[in-house]
Amino acid sequence: xxxxxxxIGLVLLQSTPTFAETINFSDQIAEGGVAIIVIIGLSILAxxxxxxxxVHFRKKFIVPDHLLETVRPLxxxxxxxxxxxxxxxxxxxLARIINYMATHRQQSFSIISSGAGDIASLELRQHQQKxxxxxxxxxxxxxxxLLGTVLGMIEAFHVIAxxxxxxxxxLLAGGISKALINTxxxxxxxxxxxxxxxxxxxxxxxxxxxxxxxxxxxxxxWFMPLVSVHPNLQVVNHAH
Numbered sequence: 001x002x003x004x005x006x007x008i009g010l011v012l013l014q015s016t017p018t019f020a021e022t023i024n025f026s027d028q029i030a031e032g033g034v035a036i037i038v039i040i041g042l043s044i045l046a047x048x049x050x051x052x053x054x055v056h057f058r059k060k061f062i063v064p065d066h067l068l069e070t071v072r073p074l075x076x077x078x079x080x081x082x083x084x085x086x087x088x089x090x091x092x093x094l095a096r097i098i099n100y101m102a103t104h105r106q107q108s109f110s111i112i113s114s115g116a117g118d119i120a121s122l123e124l125r126q127h128q129q130k131x132x133x134x135x136x137x138x139x140x141x142x143x144x145x146l147l148g149t150v151l152g153m154i155e156a157f158h159v160i161a162x163x164x165x166x167x168x169x170x171l172l173a174g175g176i177s178k179a180l181i182n183t184x185x186x187x188x189x190x191x192x193x194x195x196x197x198x199x200x201x202x203x204x205x206x207x208x209x210x211x212x213x214x215x216x217x218x219x220x221x222w223f224m225p226l227v228s229v230h231p232n233l234q235v236v237n238h239a240h
Contacts, residue, residue, distance in 0.1 A: 043137075046193040062211055112219065148186070
């Protein structure tokens with residue numbers, strides 16, 4: 001009995017057909033057509049922008065931790081030239097705002113506040129604009145992949161129409177597989193690009209809040225008008 005079961009198992013293993021071959025993505029990508037070339041270009045663009053933003057869009061370029069503790073004693077001591085020399089050597093948004101405050105320290109609170117806000121808003125918008133290419137890649141890559149798929153399907157059905165017809169389904173299936181690789185490639189590039197776009201957008205919001213907090217601290221400490229009450233003034237209750 002055991003011997004017969006072993007024989008049947010060997011026969012089944014030998015007679016089992018191979019229903020699917022190992023997918024060779026590199027070959028299919030190479031045969032994907034012009035759309036694949038465009039998608040590869042978009043992926044290079046997304047990677048370049050992501051690396052550049054990851055290097056240059058960090059906290060130390062917007063609102064470093066050490067700067068307030070360094071400039072406060074200089075401002076309180078009236079060493080404005082030394083303070084401006086110090087912040088001019090710093091490459092960050094907060095330093096440029098402090099330099100603006102020191103240069104225009106004779107102006108009113110409203111003017112200083114407006115100018116500091118303009119500098120912060122402009123630089124943060126510039127940082128966001130440099131990351132906008134990621135949003136473009138996330139939008140364009142799937143469309144290019146879909147276009148490549150449609151063109152591939154048209155080509156596949158065209159081959160079927162002028163060859164063996166539906167007598168050879170493998171021919172149609174192979175063409176469809178090559179066409180769909182365009183959609184897969186487009187989505188594979190778009191999803192990371194979209195994720196990185198939202199990541200840098202979130203980072204811009206966080207750094208903007210941190211910058212706003214520190215700038216408001218300096219405005220309140222250095223330029224907020226002091227409300228003084230005359231010591232001889234007393235509250236008089238009016239009789240009705």
